[in-house]
Amino acid sequence: MTGLLADRLCAAGYRLTAARSATIRVLESGDPHLSPAEVLERGRAFHPALSRATVYRTLELLTSLGLLRPLYGGEDGVRFACVADGHHHLICLKCGAAIHFDRCGLDDGMEHDLEQQFGFEVKSHMLELYGLCADCRRALPEEK
Amino acid sequence: MTGLLADRLCAAGYRLTAARSATIRVLESGDPHLSPAEVLERGRAFHPALSRATVYRTLELLTSLGLLRPLYGGEDGVRFACVADGHHHLICLKCGAAIHFDRCGLDDGMEHDLEQQFGFEVKSHMLELYGLCADCRRALPEEK
DNA sequence: GTACGTGCAAAGGTTTTGCATGGCG
């Protein structure tokens, strides 16, 4: 339990309430790709009164702080990923599976170069690679 | 006019119809981050009868071929980006501006390593860096 | 000529909003 999201939230001047705390606990507990509905369902384990509207508001707030990122998954709508310290996925174009990997091939000097070139202040990043996962590669040749 | 999207579509065995052609022309004409509504509006310049449903169907089709990628933009919902040959953005967390840059710091051996490790076949990729654009950095200190 | 693709319009689900209440700081 690092409390990274909570820390950043407070540092930005927002209150750490029961609803937000529950939402954050869900986001930091394992599964890195959750839909708003899943966050609501799991969040109610920590704070039964949690409302759908508050989940949406909290997700938007964390996104605006650069801590979360909304992704379009394979088929089931939006999912949010924590990108506080960079996030890297392999995404299967067929089944929508998102595989997380740690290694980031990013050139370390790159962020600095971009800040120089565009005056852009980089806070986090995400790298996605698209293709076919092992299971779908196996399945494809068979189906006709 | 490269016709890259059209070529790939046909190569995959799909028909190149007037509706699809119009949609593709919009996607290949400049602006790399379009919402479905914008695609519809601009597409009707080429094919007035173009329907909203067909735009959605075509966007989904191109996405499943790994040519497009749905992104959640700053505030206005989904936008689609062409990732046929890799795409790299700086995204402003405040105003939602998406700045394209060419340089990709990706380690060239990385794709191959991931194929070895996960059995994943990489077809395209996208790199997003989140932060504040030059304009918003200037504006922030002023507004209280 | 045939199977695929389209347009229309209605259905479905998710996301957003307003307002009175509650609780953090």
Add this chain to the structure above:
DNA sequence: CGCCATGCAAAACCTTTGCACGTAC
């Protein structure tokens, strides 16, 4: 104690789906 945040429920929105017709190949 004041203001921020919440919960509820309704409203708004975007997206998807069914079906009969048109058309690419």
